[in-house]
Amino acid sequence: MSAVSVSGVSKVFNQGRTDEVTALSDVDLTVADGEFVSLIGPSGCGKSTLLRLVADLIPPTAGTVAVAGQPAAVARRKQEYGIAFQQAGLFEWRTVVRNVELPLELRGISRDDRRKRAMEMLELVGLTDFTGHYPAQLSGGMQQRVAIARALAVSPPLLLMDEPFGALDEMTRERLQGELLAICAKTNTSTVFVTHSISEAVFLSDRVVVMSPRPGRITAALDIDLPARDDAVRQSAAYFDAITSVRKALRG
Amino acid sequence: MSVFVRRVLPPILVGIVSLLGWELAVRLGRIAPYILPAPSAIWHELVVQRANVWEAALASGMNALIGLIAGSVLGVLAAMAASRVRVLSEVSVPFAAVLNALPIIALAPILNNMFDSTSSVPRRIVTAIIVFFPVFLNTLRGLREVNPVHRELMDSYAAGSWTFARKVRLPGALPFVFTGLRQASSLAVIAAVVAEYFGGLQDGLGSRITSAAAFTAYPRAWAFVVGACLLGLVFYLTTLIVERLAMPWNTRLLT
Secondary structure, X not given: OOOXXXXXXXXXEOOOOOOOEEEEEEEEXXXXXXXXXXXXXXXXXXXXXXXXXXXXXXXXXXXXXXXXXXXXXXXXXXXXXXXXXXXXXXXXXXXHHHHHHHHHHHOXXXXXXXXXXXXXXXXXXXXXXXXXXXXXXXXXXXXXXXXXXXXXXXXXXXXXXXXXXXXXOHHHHHHHHHHHHHHHHHHOOEEEEEEOOHHHHHHHOOEEEEEEOXXXXXXXXXXXXXXXXXXXXXXXXXXXXXXXXXHHHHHO | XXXXXXXHHHHHHHHHHHHHHHXXXXXXXXXXXXXXOOHHHHHHHHHXXXXXXXXXXXXXXXXXXXXXXXXXXXXXXXXHHHHHOHHHXXXXXXXXXXXXXXXXXXXXHHHHHHOOOXXXXXXXXXXXXXXXXXXXXXXXXXXXXXXXXXXXHHHHOOOOHHHHHHHHHHHHHHXXXXXXXXXXXXHHHHHHHHHHHHOOOXXXXXXXXXXXXXXXXXXXXXXXXXXXXXXXXXXXXXXXXXHHHHOOOOOOOOO
């Protein structure tokens, strides 16, 4: 059973009106268990739309979306996935630890259990010293780590990320990429990761899915085979070759 | 120390200098006391009348407080109700804005006639009505403005509308509620004092100001005006403190 299975999906916004937009046209995508898949493409290619379809935040116009073998709507209600966006989207009136606890709270998990779980997650992202802080007291990178801890809190089999490192500086971004890979490996989480950075997609992914706009569709899927996923690999020939092939695919 | 020198000292200095300038202008310029009494004369009256000022301030303050609480509670509840129905909130905003622009204080004499001449109720009603609008308008704006990321996150958690209101909408609207309350706290004192100008029970600052002025006791009238200023200040600062306590995450308050 695959983590995500999208088949024949189209998405039309404002259907039947003069401002009708075809965001996605006949998209098929399968993400295997434990696989890390990046969606890359220029703005307007529908990569974020595709992610929201998988998350069941918007319904498809045609086709079916399945998450862990069940319809996306069912998977959402069972909290089968964790999600993080470009903006951390922390609740500014909740402390860091209570932000991470929120999805657990909504699942009806007891106070002690969710505090314990949230602390584990914050340890994973290296923020144990900031559990009592409010989001406004943290840097952008730290806020994004809280958002990732929150997405992981329910131990979801699937992680959906929409340019989570897009607003961060290069140094922080590379460090968080390493941390994310370590966490995914440790928890055996499948991931769909939207990005517009070629190097980020190549470093993180088992497979890079290239999309193109008007209408949004998948134009290529490239398997990335790197010897390792550490800072040294960022200097390797295999890494640069992969970047070149993704760039070529993007240019069509 | 440097914070004190840079941020507290300048306003205090400006205050002292303007008081001195005022005193000198009145004495040297021989300004008649019915135009403007000297601050020293006002201070003298304030000391002499302190018990009366205190009692009148308590009476007006009580009216302002009851009106403020009643108007705010109604404003928040009405905003919550209006935010639930899209049409209602769209219709009510321009409607409330128009009503808010009316001189509601002008209702005071009409309300006075509806109740006993010894009743404080008409003043409290006028205050409550005046307080209602800024609280209602600001709260409604806060309830309608939800961070789209918060919305998507709560959708991804499959949160129902009641959970969403309780965990996101209401706490997210708090800063807006307090923007309304800050305006309302000053308005409440103004309304409670000015409503007394239109007759009724003679126990508050407003009625003391009018009667002192009628007896040409101008420094005394000004002493009660100072009392009204202090009352307004107390209301405003109390609101700021409550805001600080209610929103510990907002670190930029009171600075």
